[in-house]
Amino acid sequence: MSISKTYQPKQAEDKWYSYWMEQGFFRSVPDEREPYTIVIPPPNVTGVLHMGHMLNNTIQDVLVRRARMKGKNACWVPGTDHASIATEAKVVAMLKERGIAKTDLTREEFLSYAWEWKEKYGGIILDQLKKLGASCDWERTKFTMDPDLSDAVIDTFIHLYNKGLVYRGVRMVNWDPQGKTAVSDEEVIRKEVNQKLYYIQYKVLSLESEVGSQKSDKLTQDSGLKTKDYLTIATTRPETIMADAAICINPNDERYVHLHGKKVLIPLIDREIPVILDEYVTMDFGTGCLKVTPAHDLNDYELGIKHNLPVIDILNDDGTLNDKATILIGEDRFAARKKIAVMLEEAGVLAKVEEYKSQVGYSERTNAVIEPKLSMQWFCKMEEMAKPALDYVLNGDIKLIPEKFTNTYRHWMENVKDWCISRQLWWGQQIPAWYLPNGQYVVAKTVEEALEEAIKLTPDSRLKTQDLRQDEDVVDTWFSSWLWPISVFNGFKDPENEEINYYYPTNDLVTAPEILFFWVARMIMAGHEFRGQVPFKNVYLTGIVRDKLGRKMSKSLGNSPDPLDLIEKFGADGVRVGMLMSSPAGNDLMFDESHCEQGRNFANKIWNAFKLIKGWEIDESLSSANTTTINWFSSRFNQSLVEIDGYFNQFRLSDALMATYKLVWDDFCAWYLEMVKPSYQEGVEKQKVDKETLLATVEFFENILKILHPFMPFISEELWHDELFGERAATDCCIVANLPAIGEIDTQLLTGVETLKQVVTEVRNVRNSKQIKPKDKLPLAIKANSAIDYKLYESILIKLANLDGVDYADTKIAGATAFIVGTDEFFVALQENVDVDAEHERLTAELVYLEGFLKSVNAKLQNERFVQNAKPEIVDNELKKKADAETKIAIVKDGLAALAK
RNA sequence: GGGAGUUUAGCUCAGCUGGUUCAGAGCAUCUGCCUUACAAGCAGAGGGUCACUGGUUCGAACCCAGUAAUUCCCA
Numbered sequence: 001m002s003i004s005k006t007y008q009p010k011q012a013e014d015k016w017y018s019y020w021m022e023q024g025f026f027r028s029v030p031d032e033r034e035p036y037t038i039v040i041p042p043p044n045v046t047g048v049l050h051m052g053h054m055l056n057n058t059i060q061d062v063l064v065r066r067a068r069m070k071g072k073n074a075c076w077v078p079g080t081d082h083a084s085i086a087t088e089a090k091v092v093a094m095l096k097e098r099g100i101a102k103t104d105l106t107r108e109e110f111l112s113y114a115w116e117w118k119e120k121y122g123g124i125i126l127d128q129l130k131k132l133g134a135s136c137d138w139e140r141t142k143f144t145m146d147p148d149l150s151d152a153v154i155d156t157f158i159h160l161y162n163k164g165l166v167y168r169g170v171r172m173v174n175w176d177p178q179g180k181t182a183v184s185d186e187e188v189i190r191k192e193v194n195q196k197l198y199y200i201q202y203k204v205l206s207l208e209s210e211v212g213s214q215k216s217d218k219l220t221q222d223s224g225l226k227t228k229d230y231l232t233i234a235t236t237r238p239e240t241i242m243a244d245a246a247i248c249i250n251p252n253d254e255r256y257v258h259l260h261g262k263k264v265l266i267p268l269i270d271r272e273i274p275v276i277l278d279e280y281v282t283m284d285f286g287t288g289c290l291k292v293t294p295a296h297d298l299n300d301y302e303l304g305i306k307h308n309l310p311v312i313d314i315l316n317d318d319g320t321l322n323d324k325a326t327i328l329i330g331e332d333r334f335a336a337r338k339k340i341a342v343m344l345e346e347a348g349v350l351a352k353v354e355e356y357k358s359q360v361g362y363s364e365r366t367n368a369v370i371e372p373k374l375s376m377q378w379f380c381k382m383e384e385m386a387k388p389a390l391d392y393v394l395n396g397d398i399k400l401i402p403e404k405f406t407n408t409y410r411h412w413m414e415n416v417k418d419w420c421i422s423r424q425l426w427w428g429q430q431i432p433a434w435y436l437p438n439g440q441y442v443v444a445k446t447v448e449e450a451l452e453e454a455i456k457l458t459p460d461s462r463l464k465t466q467d468l469r470q471d472e473d474v475v476d477t478w479f480s481s482w483l484w485p486i487s488v489f490n491g492f493k494d495p496e497n498e499e500i501n502y503y504y505p506t507n508d509l510v511t512a513p514e515i516l517f518f519w520v521a522r523m524i525m526a527g528h529e530f531r532g533q534v535p536f537k538n539v540y541l542t543g544i545v546r547d548k549l550g551r552k553m554s555k556s557l558g559n560s561p562d563p564l565d566l567i568e569k570f571g572a573d574g575v576r577v578g579m580l581m582s583s584p585a586g587n588d589l590m591f592d593e594s595h596c597e598q599g600r601n602f603a604n605k606i607w608n609a610f611k612l613i614k615g616w617e618i619d620e621s622l623s624s625a626n627t628t629t630i631n632w633f634s635s636r637f638n639q640s641l642v643e644i645d646g647y648f649n650q651f652r653l654s655d656a657l658m659a660t661y662k663l664v665w666d667d668f669c670a671w672y673l674e675m676v677k678p679s680y681q682e683g684v685e686k687q688k689v690d691k692e693t694l695l696a697t698v699e700f701f702e703n704i705l706k707i708l709h710p711f712m713p714f715i716s717e718e719l720w721h722d723e724l725f726g727e728r729a730a731t732d733c734c735i736v737a738n739l740p741a742i743g744e745i746d747t748q749l750l751t752g753v754e755t756l757k758q759v760v761t762e763v764r765n766v767r768n769s770k771q772i773k774p775k776d777k778l779p780l781a782i783k784a785n786s787a788i789d790y791k792l793y794e795s796i797l798i799k800l801a802n803l804d805g806v807d808y809a810d811t812k813i814a815g816a817t818a819f820i821v822g823t824d825e826f827f828v829a830l831q832e833n834v835d836v837d838a839e840h841e842r843l844t845a846e847l848v849y850l851e852g853f854l855k856s857v858n859a860k861l862q863n864e865r866f867v868q869n870a871k872p873e874i875v876d877n878e879l880k881k882k883a884d885a886e887t888k889i890a891i892v893k894d895g896l897a898a899l900a901k
Numbered sequence: 902g903g904g905a906g907u908u909u910a911g912c913u914c915a916g917c918u919g920g921u922u923c924a925g926a927g928c929a930u931c932u933g934c935c936u937u938a939c940a941a942g943c944a945g946a947g948g949g950u951c952a953c954u955g956g957u958u959c960g961a962a963c964c965c966a967g968u969a970a971u972u973c974c975c976a
Contacts, residue, residue: 005938513973514974582927589913592912592913598928658915761945765946856922865959874921881922
């Protein structure tokens with residue numbers, strides 16, 4: 001087989017992914033092994049793969065592959081959610097192209113189009129995940145509107161309703177006037193926009209008794225505003241004045257004492273409203289007079305309830321004004337705003353207009369400005385369920401990684417608000433509530449059951465199913481998602497089935513911190529409510545993928561690369577490595593293509609190391625030459641395994657990857673292979689090595705492939721199957737290999753080789769600074785003061801430093817370039833004379849450093865309080881430092897003395 | 902406005918219970934090399950008042966307080 005000079009990922013990736021599928025390696029069924037389970041955070045069925053998914057799913061795949069290689073029964077359940085509003089938008093767009101309007105269709109007709117769309121286009125994202133190597137059990141792929149999952153939604157709705165945890169009521173919701181549905185807080189994107197702040201004057205009505213004795217002088221105090229018979233409010237939404245229910249002032253506000261108990265007239269429509277007092281009003285914000293519009297502002301709504309104010313809703317569902325507005329009926333809210341401003345101006349009650357920056361909510365799906373709107377909705381009570389869900393996290397049954405999110409989690413759970421679970425859409429599970437002709441309603445799974453309930457409710461026993469009308473709305477998509485870890489294993493319909501008992505609770509959940517509350521927290525609530533158990537043990541929260549300028553990646557900025565393009569360019573392994581390199585848990589990731597390039601280069605390094613070994617052939621006549629090196633690398637490898645294990649246990653994936661990277665690149669390629677590789681023999685096609693070296697090296701390489709596999713599944717599998725490793729059975733694959741067990745670590749050998757590496761570096765430095773060619777051999781003499789046995793490493797030293805031999809000396813070698821490693825002295829005798837001045841300078845600098853060091857050590861040791869207070873091992877360590885420094889100082893001083901001769 | 906976090910090399914980040922003259926890694930930069938595995942590479946090198954100010958301590962990047970900048974969450 002001829003091997004290309006660089007690694008070509010493309011064929012390897014397609015080939016091995018299908019092979020893994022054919023062999024059923026991703027498939028999991030319950031057995032006697034320990035399970036390891038991850039449920040995917042179901043991506044939106046309309047979605048396409050973006051960088052966030054790429055990061056999130058790479059992490060999941062690394063965890064799953066590693067668990068699989070640790071002999072666990074690894075199960076990664078994939079799937080998508082039905083994303084009501086996003087999907088409806090897609091379907092409406094599709095219909096529009098065919099000239100059909102949603103309003104022309106019945107619910108059933110619309111839904112059949114929606115399913116058509118879903119079958120055709122939905123779930124593209126799952127296929128894209130395969131490109132990055134995701135080892136999901138695809139046979140388990142679930143969709144939140146699958147029959148069983150939908151049933152679970154309906155059943156839990158009814159269950160919670162019967163428990164009093166689901167209720168119907170009028171509340172303020174985020175209203176999307178374009179989508180004509182309520183949306184969740186999380187689907188509202190706040191943006192700072194430039195607005196105008198309108199100062200509007202409301203006429204103050206005098207009380208009868210005060211007629212003729214107006215204390216007008218007092219009222220003209222500030223801002224040049226005409227305050228005589230008026231009060232002034234500031235608002236960004238003048239079109240809502242028709243919905244005003246009161247003006248509120250702070251009772252402590254001395255400027256407005258005269259307004260207490262008064263009434264004012266709303267401009268243009270001349271409706272009378274009271275002035276109310278509440279400390280809620282910030283005196284120094286705006287004018288200190290606050291218009292209260294309970295139907296169109298959340299805070300005003302609360303204030304309205306407190307003061308028993310009427311709720312006047314002047315907006316239609318589509319954002320136009322209704323007849324309650326009494327003027328501008330039918331106008332869009334924004335058109336109305338402009339017109340009102342003009343009308344106020346003409347009426348002479350618009351005192352001034354200022355530029356003003358404020359936060360405005362936009363719908364994530366339709367980009368329409370969100371309207372806080374009162375409406376009749378279904379809600380799920382949170383407080384009761386939040387308590388145990390909070391405890392699981394606080395007492396450590398569920399770990400959030402990184403831990404800092406525990407604070408935020410607690411804060412949210414302690415201030416949880418009820419969850420609006422109804423949506424004015426068709427795509428989703430229809431709310432199982434039926435309305436009686438008299439306006440009462442019942443909650444039941446089927447219309448027949450509903451009828452039974454209805455008959456209990458009303459004396460009218462002639463009621464028929466046709467008389468019942470089912471609620472038009474559907475349940476929020478998140479009401480499906482919160483059941484996900486249970487429903488994917490059919491844990492609602494069949495709560496004691498083998499699968500749920502085996503896989504649940506799942507192990508790890510990998511998701512983004514922005515959905516900690518409304519998804520993760522709710523899954524924990526559902527886990528407790530429906531199974532009395534946590535849904536998962538660890539929640540790994542990934543950061544947000546940003547561009548290198550720190551901006552969030554978004555379509556509108558166009559700063560997000562297409563992950564599939566990246567894979568095309570750098571290979572899936574390269575991109576995986578690139579994503580992981582720079583992403584410590586929970587921290588945002590400043591993405592830069594150069595990380596992927598680094599990943600690709602790493603793959604290439606592995607490829608070439610393989611090529612080198614592949615070019616070797618055993619020569620039985622050669623005696624074993626590299627026992628020390630082999631023992632060293634074996635120790636070093638085991639040491640890395642311990643380190644990597646530790647990082648994984650802490651979910652420090654980027655550190656685990658970095659440790660692997662350094663082991664492979666630095667220790668294996670740069671040191672081990674250089675130590676053992678045969679010197680080039682001319683005209684020989686295959687380089688000859690002894691048997692021990694080749695066998696050991698091949699085994700090392702195979703172990704390296706194993707530890708690389710979770711990070712770089714494709715290249716590791718590709719090389720695994722090379723004939724270098726001998727014949728392999730069809731199922732003998734890297735993906736299902738067992739991770740190497742941790743073996744012995746010879747620490748003495750490790751420190752010996754670390755010293756050796758420093759010696760080699762020093763000799764190379766001598767070579768570099770004297771501009772001696774790499775090919776010219778140098779002599780080296782060692783005066784060992786330490787216990788290190790350099791004879792053991794002699795041949796390695798000769799090879800790596802390109803020496804013509806090693807001498808052992810008892811005394812200094814005069815006239816040679818010298819250096820110190822540890823406390824041992826080394827001499828390189830060169831042809832040319834040593835530059836005495838330069839050498840003197842170098843040694844003097846070293847002496848200054850060492851004496852400074854010694855001084856600081858001595859200062860500590862002479863300090864009685866240090867000796868008394870510090871731990872004994874720390875004091876011992878200082879004593880050792882002192883001894884070492886003294887030895888080195890003596891050596892350097894000798895060196896200087898020798899130079900002077 | 903309330904809460905949480907962050908601030909260490911040009912960039913992205915480590916630095917666990919304070920203790921090597923402790924300031925580290927990767928990338929980038931610079932210098933020299935196309936040395937038969939790899940220029941997607943090899944051999945070297947430089948680079949930081951650990952945001953600022955004070956405190957605690959024998960000893961502070963690390964603990965405490967304040968200040969500044971910045972991010973996120975909630976309103």
